[in-house]
Amino acid sequence: MALPGARARAWGWTAAARAAQRRRRMEGAGGSPSPEPGGPRAALYVHWPYCEKRCSYCNFNKYIPQGLEEAAMQKCLVTEAQTLLRLSGVQRVESVFFGGGTPSLASPHTVAAVLDAVAQTAHLPADSEVTLEANPTSAPASRLAEFGAAGVNRLSIGLQSLDDTELRLLGRTHSASDALRTLAEARCLFPGRVSVDLMLGLPAQQVGPWLGQLQELLHHCDDHLSLYQLSLERGTTLFAQVQQGALPAPDPELAAEMYERGRAVLREAGFRQYEVSNFARNGALSTHNWTYWQCGQYLGIGPGAHGRFMPQGAGGHTREARIQTLEPDNWMKEVMRFGHGTRKRVPLGRLELLEEVLALGLRTDVGITHQHWEQFEPQLTLWDMFGANKEVQELLERGLLQLDHRGLRCSWKGLAVLDSLLLTLLPQLQEAWQQRAPSPVPGG
Ligand SMILES: C[S@@+](CC[C@H](N)C(=O)[O-])C[C@H]1O[C@@H](n2cnc3c(N)ncnc32)[C@H](O)[C@@H]1O
Ligand code: SF4
Numbered sequence: 156m157a158l159p160g161a162r163a164r165a166w167g168w169t170a171a172a173r174a175a176q177r178r179r180r181m182e183g184a185g186g187s188p189s190p191e192p193g194g195p196r197a198a199l200y201v202h203w204p205y206c207e208k209r210c211s212y213c214n215f216n217k218y219i220p221q222g223l224e225e226a227a228m229q230k231c232l233v234t235e236a237q238t239l240l241r242l243s244g245v246q247r248v249e250s251v252f253f254g255g256g257t258p259s260l261a262s263p264h265t266v267a268a269v270l271d272a273v274a275q276t277a278h279l280p281a282d283s284e285v286t287l288e289a290n291p292t293s294a295p296a297s298r299l300a301e302f303g304a305a306g307v308n309r310l311s312i313g314l315q316s317l318d319d320t321e322l323r324l325l326g327r328t329h330s331a332s333d334a335l336r337t338l339a340e341a342r343c344l345f346p347g348r349v350s351v352d353l354m355l356g357l358p359a360q361q362v363g364p365w366l367g368q369l370q371e372l373l374h375h376c377d378d379h380l381s382l383y384q385l386s387l388e389r390g391t392t393l394f395a396q397v398q399q400g401a402l403p404a405p406d407p408e409l410a411a412e413m414y415e416r417g418r419a420v421l422r423e424a425g426f427r428q429y430e431v432s433n434f435a436r437n438g439a440l441s442t443h444n445w446t447y448w449q450c451g452q453y454l455g456i457g458p459g460a461h462g463r464f465m466p467q468g469a470g471g472h473t474r475e476a477r478i479q480t481l482e483p484d485n486w487m488k489e490v491m492r493f494g495h496g497t498r499k500r501v502p503l504g505r506l507e508l509l510e511e512v513l514a515l516g517l518r519t520d521v522g523i524t525h526q527h528w529e530q531f532e533p534q535l536t537l538w539d540m541f542g543a544n545k546e547v548q549e550l551l552e553r554g555l556l557q558l559d560h561r562g563l564r565c566s567w568k569g570l571a572v573l574d575s576l577l578l579t580l581l582p583q584l585q586e587a588w589q590q591r592a593p594s595p596v597p598g599g
Contacts, residue, residue, distance in 0.1 A: 173215050181394055190471040192247030197464055198446040201232060201251065201269055202457030203258035204483050207290075211326035211396070212439035214388035215483050216459030217256045218388055229265040229484070233272040234553035235456040235479075238494035240276040243454060244467035250284040253307070259289035263298070267305035269456075278525040284309055284442045286350075289341065291327075291334035294574035299337075299344050309348040309441075310341045311381075321357055324402075326392065335375055342377050345440060355417065356410030357385050358393075358402040365413050366420065367444040373424050381432050384410050415571060431518045431570060448515045449527065450508070455479060458496070464505070474508060476501045496510040497591050505532075514577055522557075522564020539562050546579045 205220045218517045226254035240248075251273065253266060266287065273279050284311040299310070314334040316322050322330060329337075353372060355365055372380070383509055384407055387394050396402040418428055426434040430448060433441065446453055446540060455462035455477065462477040480486040480496040489496035503511075513529050516523035528537050541547040541558055550556040565573055 164269055178214075180591065194467075195452065195467075196247040196249055197243060197245040197452035197454050198250045198443050198595050199236070199248050199251045199256070199273060200443075200453055200455045200457075200460055200462070201236075202455065202460040202479075203253060203255040203261050204458040205256065205260055206257045207260065208328050208507050211324065211328065212385060212388065212394040214391050215256070218483060224392060225262055225265060227487060231320075231487045231496075232265065232408075232456055234452075235490050235495045236269055236272050237276050239456060239462070239464075240273070240492075241297075242263050242466050242495070243452070243464045244454065245278050245454065245464070247272050248279045248283060249451075250446065251286070252443045253285075254288045257290055258287055259298070259302070259370070263301035263305040266302060266307060270306040286311055286441065286443055289337070291337040291592070293329070293333050299341055303344050305384040308345065308346050309350070311352065312338055312341060312351040314338065314351045314355070315354045316370070317371055318364070321360065324357065324393075325354070338375055341553070347376035347378055347437065350381060351376050352381045352383055353411040354383050356405045356407070358397060358405050360405075360413075362409055362412050362416065366416055369417050369420055373420075378435055378437045379441065380421065380426065380434045382414065382434070383432055384414060397443055411571075418571070426509075427520065428567075428570065429520050431573060438510045441496050445519075448519050450512045450515055450531070458483045467577070473502045476503055506585065509584060509588070510581060513580060517563070517573055517576070517580075518570075520564065520570065522562055524562035525560075526562075528562065535587060535591050540584055541580070544583050547583060550576060562590070 180221045200214065204216055205223060205426065206217045207219070209217070209219065251270065253261070253269075258266075264468050270279065285307050287297065288311045289302075289305045290313050292330065302310075311408045312334070315325055315327060319330050319335070338349065338351060351372065353369065358483075386403060387397060393402070397404050418434070421434045422428065425436045427433050427436065427440075428527050429440050430444070432446065450463075452464040452474070452532040453462055454464055456479065458479060459481040462479075463474060465474045466479070467474065476499075478499040480489055486496040489498075507530055512523065516527065525537060537558065541563060547556065547571065548556070551558060552568070554566055555572065557564050557566055565576065569576055
């Protein structure tokens, strides 16, 4: 997956250098396959499903552990990684992302074991991006350093807010000062490779104070930042509190204003908005997430993990969407029995894949280049689909979209209203697809 800038960054810190050295040793170890670089490649997502406490807004697949046996969990993650790498025929893993749940609660040995298994089953280049989501904590830094020694070279910290009242509302276990301390420690260990998540659009949150938080964060943050608008999810405590009138409903207009003004502040501070919610400076884009937006292949291991890849063998050439079993104990039983806990496999049709290429590609500032589109659909070009359409023309004239020799992309203005643009673009893609000349190329 081409990503200008991020890969060329120098690694200037000891833990990461040690981890790279360790991985180079593994790559050189006897029995380790050294496939050619041109073989199938993918990103790997690893889901750690446990948290210390449920946050009031979160409906991710997470559990509060009751007597967790980490050794068994570790074994299953290793087994599933090996199985899916073999099933997919993936020879090169470009990035690994430990997400959750709270993977910073896992043991660094577990992280190291998964990375070792990947390096022994496929090629894991020494400079691959290896990210771990970390929750702020009052715990000492040593654990972050241990994750570095285990092979992690990038951290994504769920800071969420710099206001203690908001943090309590969200049910977070940390204070704003814990978050800033964790961030400072992370930056010492992983300079240039630390991201923070900041939420916006919380109940009762006002634009001015939120912008104040963002400005404050700019004094402390590294080169990557994600802004997430609160999505009020059914089944969460926050949803119930809003339903019962204990809290005001989040105001979408205020959230839109926070987003609009927040991204202008970040632009002013030298950050590139390279995706709808993601901002980076000094080329510190996330290669892992870039793979998602470019519709690259990715394997998902761990309870409830999602993946998208083309299984090998049996003449298969169709990409599948895969979901692993949600509940950790059931997932472990399945992994022990079958080598993997895949619960659902859905073959993606060619049109579905193209819809993903369009909707995900347009989330990035680069959009969809003609060359990129051609890799998925060589016959129906972006010009064919959108060049002569009146509604698309109107979006181009309103300065929301750009279609030119490079490809199709959102303008700065358009990126903020992508969902509404897709309401025009997706039906147009579907219509052009129905009317195309039948293609001799099979599968997806
Ligand atoms: C699911 S968490 C996992 C990482 C880690 N446990 C944490 O809390 O930061 C990843 C990110 O998802 C975002 N998130 C979770 N639920 C959300 C929601 N309902 N609306 C918006 N963002 C949400 C949070 O900002 C969080 O940083
Ligand atoms: S936001 Fe993070 S820490 Fe909170 S419950 Fe969800 S996954 Fe766990």
